[in-house]
Amino acid sequence: MALPLILLLIAVLLAVLAGWLFTRGPSTPAEPTGPWRLVWSDEFNGSSLNPSNWVAENSSTYGDGGGAVSCQFDRPENLSVGDGVLKLTAQREASPVRCGANDSRFPAGRSYTSAHISTKGLHEWKYGRFELRAKLPTQAGTSKGMWPAFWLRPTAGGTGEIDVVEAVGSAAGTQESNQVHETLWYDYVHTHPKQARAYTFPSGEPSDGMHTYATDWSPTRISWYVDGRLVFQCTSKTTSWLKSTFDKPFYLRLNLAVGGDWPGDPTAATQFPSSLVVDYVRVYQR
Secondary structure (H helix, E strand, O other), X not given: OOHHHHHHXXXXXXXXXXXXXXXXXXXXXXXXOXXXXXXXXXXXXXXXXXXXXXXXXXXXXXXXXXXXXXXXXXXXOOEEEXXXXXXXXXXXXXXXXXXXXXXXXXXXXXXXXXXXXXXXXXXXXXXXXXXXXXXXXXXXXXXXXXXXXXXXXXXXOOOOEEEEEEOOOOEOOOOOOOEEEEEEEOOOOOOOOOEEEEEEOOOOOOOOOOXXXXXXEOOOEEEEEEOOEXXXXXXXXXXXXXXXXXXXXXXXXXEEEEOOOOOOOOOOOOOOOEEEEEEEEEEEEO
């Protein structure tokens, strides 16, 4: 074949390719590549909560929106660091405890206390890997009403929530003790249906010792892992609102709620005190 004809065919092919690229519009952002690097962590090796890392709720009714019945306190009975772990501890109080100056739900005081910490106003991230190693207080039969959670909320408020892990306690005869939940929210009025997965441990359960829970968040994909196993994933194809909703900074929340619309209230069989025991919280980025 003559050289001019070959050059002509190449030119035609290049023109066709350029037209195809133009008509398909902007390309999808590439996924981050390369190894993860640790950008923030708390290993809880001290003797108290690090105030440069966390803000602790105190005399707070946070959680009322979900029907929780505990008051969140920053006091040793509910929040402690020692022996290399953080403990968020739920207590059943011998006498009702006042929760702030204006507690319309329980003006005479609350029968349960617990703890809730966050990085709000201190640390925020846009994309990354968020990892928790913890023992959850959701043992079979004696944990009804417990509601531990590790989750992310947008710094500026508004839409979007990533629940790295949630679990609810169980009464005798129920099947929750070997499960954890991973959830993606747009909002709480169901403008878009939440994306959720209940993961059942193949053996053992979240209360039998330390387990690792992680979420990888990128522009087009959010993936959940339990003990290194991929258990759930949302992408731009499965979740049309993913890219627009999570294109902003988020901060961390870590709490142990008592009671609520989902777990129900504790029973006489519920074990107290009951602690969410945390080995570490780590944040990685590429």
